[in-house]
Amino acid sequence: MPKIISSTEMSVSEARWITLKKIKYTDQEGKERLWECAERKTRKSTGVDAVAVFAILRSKTNAFPTSTVVIEQYRPPIGKYVIELPAGLIDEGETAEQAAIRELHEETGYEAGEILQVSPVIVSDPGMTNANMQLVVVSVLFDDKLETPEPKLDPGEYIVTKTVELSKLSIALEEYDRKGFVVDARLSHFASGLQLAQQLKI
Amino acid sequence: MPKIISSTEMSVSEARWITLKKIKYTDQEGKERLWECAERKTRKSTGVDAVAVFAILRSKTNAFPTSTVVIEQYRPPIGKYVIELPAGLIDEGETAEQAAIRELHEETGYEAGEILQVSPVIVSDPGMTNANMQLVVVSVLFDDKLETPEPKLDPGEYIVTKTVELSKLSIALEEYDRKGFVVDARLSHFASGLQLAQQLKI
Numbered sequence A, B: 001m002p003k004i005i006s007s008t009e010m011s012v013s014e015a016r017w018i019t020l021k022k023i024k025y026t027d028q029e030g031k032e033r034l035w036e037c038a039e040r041k042t043r044k045s046t047g048v049d050a051v052a053v054f055a056i057l058r059s060k061t062n063a064f065p066t067s068t069v070v071i072e073q074y075r076p077p078i079g080k081y082v083i084e085l086p087a088g089l090i091d092e093g094e095t096a097e098q099a100a101i102r103e104l105h106e107e108t109g110y111e112a113g114e115i116l117q118v119s120p121v122i123v124s125d126p127g128m129t130n131a132n133m134q135l136v137v138v139s140v141l142f143d144d145k146l147e148t149p150e151p152k153l154d155p156g157e158y159i160v161t162k163t164v165e166l167s168k169l170s171i172a173l174e175e176y177d178r179k180g181f182v183v184d185a186r187l188s189h190f191a192s193g194l195q196l197a198q199q200l201k202i
Helices: A096-108 A166-178 A185-200 B096-108 B166-178 B185-200
Strands: A003-009 A018-026 A032-040 A050-059 A067-075 A080-084 A087-089 A115-118 A132-142 A159-165 A182-184 B003-009 B018-026 B032-040 B050-059 B067-075 B080-084 B087-089 B115-118 B132-142 B159-165 B182-184
Touching (some): A018 B018, A018 B032, A032 B018, A050 A096, A050 B185, A067 A096, A067 A166, A080 A185, A087 A096, A096 A115, A096 A132, A096 A159, A132 B185, A159 A166, A166 A182, A166 A185, A182 A185, A185 B050, A185 B132, B067 B096, B080 B185, B087 B096, B096 B115, B096 B132, B096 B159, B159 B166, B166 B182, B182 B185
Parallel strands (some): A050 A132, A080 A182, B050 B132, B080 B182
Antiparallel strands (some): A003 B018, A018 A032, A018 B003, A050 A067, A050 A087, A067 A080, A115 A132, B050 B067, B050 B087, B067 B080, B067 B159, B115 B132
16 A cells, blocks of 8 residues: 655755746736646647546447446545546657557556547646646447456556446445545546436436 | 736745645555645645536426536636636635535526535546545526526626536537637536436436
């Protein structure tokens, strides 16, 4: 089990991955204002930081209920294991689709089939950071039973893969929370949307 | 129209709202590692930064299709207008439900009725920040037609309220993107979940 030893303020000059920015802007009335924000220093020429993958796992024979795959990963900023969609930073020269296929394979072992949906560039916490991402929804079709391949993790990368029935995603996330995990807000919102549509039958 | 004048690196000592932290931790194999993270300095004793509200607007007479309300707000870290759920920081001594009712009223003028769902504490971008929040789903029931009350905005707060049919939320967000707005990732994931449930009929 990972453990936080210390958390100390660090100077901007010491930081390698993120920085603080002071934004001077004029508001709707032409008045000059200031806003503080954190930025990643790793953004590539694509202009997009990261990609997340919602994989729809289905059987040609209906051998298992339509499912998705989430990951459990220790996140030092939270000091706990966080439940997230498979995700990662986009490499130089990669499209969002390519990064999604690569990350899904590395983190879960699954091979993406059809790309069902690519979101526009969306922003994760626009009051505090400029962090942005794209969500890619892919299909992973199995001839029969659900397979659980080996992830292709880098040394020092510790990720646990879990498949969850789509109709039980909200319940599974609530259970994770009760067990002391923390759920990523984007995954949680996706599950709330799924659940609301089931409740309202829209 | 607001406009960015400059964006410059700022020192940690100068920043009032956010800071950088260096986290020292031991990983799964007991190896000592470092992680960089940004944190808000405004977190209250509740331990939760913010709340977002998904309001379900419904008519007792079915005079309009079930809808929700989103806001358009200029976000300096993005340099564009961002489409988000009504949201705000939780004040000292407030519960998530109280903050949700207050923010919905201030930003949209709507009075929350029944509280349908309160998410656990979820994290907005756990690889980069410790920012956390709760999502509150509320019902706003109208006797007949959809009303559009006046928001109760603070001076210098510029927020535009838009109601959207629930079954057309994804389409509305795509249109916003095409028009040069940027969509918040949490709202976008909620809409993707709604849309996927409609497509798969789960």
